[in-house]
Amino acid sequence: MVDKIKAVELDGNQDEDDIEPMIEGLLQNRDSLMKLVGLMKKVSDAGLIDTVENMTADYMPADIEYILNLFTSKEFTVGLIKSINVLSGLLHALSSDKSGDALKAVMFNTDSIMEAMVTGAKNPETFSIFKLLAMMKDPEISSGLTAVTNALKALGKALRTVQDQEKD
Secondary structure, three states: OOOOOOOOOOOOOOOOOHHHHHHHHHOOOOOHHHHHHHHHHHHHHHOOOHHHHHHHHHOOOHHHHHHHHOOHHHHHHHHHHHHHHHHHHHHHHHOOHHHHHHHHHHHHHHHHHHHHHHHHOOOOOOHHHHHHHHHHHOHHHHHHHHHHHHHHHHHHHOOOOOOOOOOE
């Protein structure tokens, strides 16, 4: 545990070049400084200091100017606002129990869904109209087809409300 660090008080009468008060403050806080040096050694041994140094060395002043121009551009700001709007809509959609449960049901079964899709694509079957009608008796196919048609209907209704963007 770090001992309480002692503050060094400087009065206004000291010369700026006088390092005596700083040395005195360092000596008063020797234990804390040694613990800080030990912590820095651990961080250095883990390679974190070298990583940060290499990351900062890769940026030339021109790169920084480009980054500043990017973050202050109108296009970036508009894109950021649109992205936040999309993310808030997505979070809202996922916050309801029904949509969250439906998404979890699909996501936790992606392996079997993808396997069935790949198998079907690699080994396509020919279907007659009678075979399709017979397949409609299968409750899983019937419920899946009903779910897809209802989703398409809701999607079409929602997309009709999207406003056309005006050309700039």
